[in-house]
Amino acid sequence: MLRLGFPVLGVTDIERAAAFWSVALHLTVSGEWASDGWRTLTGPDGERVLGLMVSASPPEPRPRVHVDLLVDTTDEQDTEVRRLVDLGATRLEWAYPAEPDFVVLADPDGNVFCVVDLSRAPSSG
Known part of the structure; x- marks a missing residue:
């Protein structure tokens, strides 16, 4: 299976x-x-x-598939983004929507990932 x-x-x-x-x-x-x-x-x-x-291939600047890391609050998002940057991640310039629920980072190899604040995620209702 x-x-x-x-x-x-x-x-x-x-x-x-x-x-x-x-x-x-x-x-x-x-x-x-x-x-x-x-x-x-x-x-x-x-x-x-x-x-x-x-991998010998370079990371994609705008990958179609990426990893989302989830947090429950805006404060937690801010804290985790700072912690990840301190570990070696880079905060990326991005075309964010008006009120984004995510922050885009790249790991030390340039792989793009997001830190998503679930408290600000769009409602499914």
């Missing part, structure tokens, strides 16, 4: 990426499948959460 796995980010420096994402998301760098070109990051329960793979 086919099932959805986990996101994989292409990176140029596997050790730097593993250090950034493990601290950013409070994950553990697993020994599973570890090689010079691969790291698996797992959650507290050992579940695979994120894969990191060495």
Whole structure:
């Protein structure tokens, strides 16, 4: 049976990426499948959460697929964005809507991701 796995980010420096994402998301760098070109990051329960793979291709400046990191409040969003920037992320200039619920960042390898404030997400009602 086919099932959805986990996101994989292409990176140029596997050790730097593993250090950034493990601290950013409070994950553990697993020994599973570890090689010079691969790291698996797992959650507290050992579940695979994120894969990191060495890639020679550059990151897309406006990727169609990206990772969203979720928070529950605007204060938490501000705190997490500052923390991620302190870890090595870069805040990107973006064509934001009038009242965005997200902040666009790039990891140290240039992979674009968002920090989304769920308290400001559009209503589905």
